[in-house]
Amino acid sequence: MNEFRKFIENYTTLSDNEWKEISACFTQRTLLKDEVLLEEGKICRYLYFIETGLLRYYISKDGKDITKFFTEAPYCFTSQVSFTNEKPATECIQAIEKSIIWQTTLKEANDLLELKSWNTFVRKLIQEVQHFTERILQDIQTETAESRYRKMIETNPELLQRVPLQYLASFFGIAPQSLSRIRKKIARKNRT
């Protein structure tokens, strides 16, 4: 749980009393590898912090999974529209590694907004998530799958090792075979 305190302190200062109030609202849970935490059509009832592990967000479309993005520990996550508006989610969330997560309810998360530090944390966090989402959107709008893959080799090579090929391929919007070809091409170039 101390990981969560450290995480919040990246965004704002936190007194011991404030941390006591915040931590009292969260309970721990373990997700098995491949466990689905949220299904499309269900309401996401919790705001989560992932302490260890890795998640993917995906959508089912015509019998196929399309990976929207990945969330690596440590980070906060939820299905935002569903959680905030208490409406059925339009996405699924799945652990692709065994993960330790902490959860709190909408009511508790909203009550905590009275704490100045939590309020600042939430505002800065949503802003950061918005930046990430915009970055992915801009990349998809302006880059090819190959150049997005090359960018990930530079910025987050560990993630490429942890995510199964088919999830990566659907994140880049291409078939697994096409991603294999891109991988081989890059490996060949690196050898010469």
Next chain:
Amino acid sequence: MNEFRKFIENYTTLSDNEWKEISACFTQRTLLKDEVLLEEGKICRYLYFIETGLLRYYISKDGKDITKFFTEAPYCFTSQVSFTNEKPATECIQAIEKSIIWQTTLKEANDLLELKSWNTFVRKLIQEVQHFTERILQDIQTETAESRYRKMIETNPELLQRVPLQYLASFFGIAPQSLSRIRKKIARKNRT
């Protein structure tokens, strides 16, 4: 300026005194049709409210413009990463209709966060922008250009009338000729 007060009150309640404080921080400006408000590489120094008019966000890539999204009045906008972190913007903002906007600086916007109503407004607004961005991302990841265009006919037909064809086409990630073909196809179907 009263439009801005009404806009904020969609998100939170506002006393006359709070509104006085907020409105004192904003100054008005008019943008001509096609005027570029922010250029890529420049720091976005303001948070804006657009009272009337229409904007597009775009990126220059290999000599071509790619439209990221449109912002219709009334709404708040800025180049978020650039404004918040005082870093060069990776996008341009252009008025595609004559627009009346209001602007405030980063310092003033941050000072206003001490006001509970402004704080709540900003948090809810960023959350909403995040929802919009995620929606566009999900549509791009899961839908064809044609089905995204059809969706816009249903959800926002007025916007389609206001935006020049080439900007729409680049928003849907296709050539203007392809969008013309889709338009003709849909018009033919509607006649029969």
